[in-house]
Amino acid sequence: MNNEAEQKQGGEDVLKQKMEYRRKQQIQFIVSQTNYDECEALEKLESCSNDVVKVVSDYLGITPKEDQNLKKTKNQKVYSVIRDIMDKGSNNYRIQQEKAKKMEQINELLLKSKHAAASAADANKKKQEQEQAYKDMDVETCNNCNNCNCNDYNNCMKNKNMILKEKID
Secondary structure (H helix, E strand, O other), X not given: OHHHHHHHHHHHHXXXXXXXHHHHHHHHHHHHHXXXXXXXXHHHHHHOOOOHHHHHHHHHOOOOOOOHHHHOOHHHHHHHHHHHHHHHHHHHHHHHHHHHHHHHHHHHHHHHHHHHHHHHXXXXXXXXXXXXXXXXXXXXXXXXXXXXXXXXXXXXXHHXXXXXXXXXX
């Protein structure tokens, strides 16, 4: 029985030595990262429940952010995730609809401009055809007229006056 007690005592001594060694490492780390001495580092370590990161963060003035998810139940977290997914999907759908509407408007404007250009080209072509028809008519009339001996049918005022007199009569 004595032997078992000695083994327990020996195991506890090893555990205490390991804990003491770890404590010294923590204090050395705090001293190396801050301006605290060993006594002050030990006090801060105990006040922060042996959290080295918290001691250094306090020294540097860093306040940890509170996670909102820690205060939520599992059900609330699940619904938060679902809500986020639905919101993202809704926003993506809205953006796609707006893009489609803009593309449709652009296509309509392009189509209108093509129609306008085509109708302008048709109007220009008709105008040229009418002018050519008038020229042809003037030339024919002038060729039939024996009163004029000029070869400039487009600018011949005598022939044009003759043609107008004949039309009036």
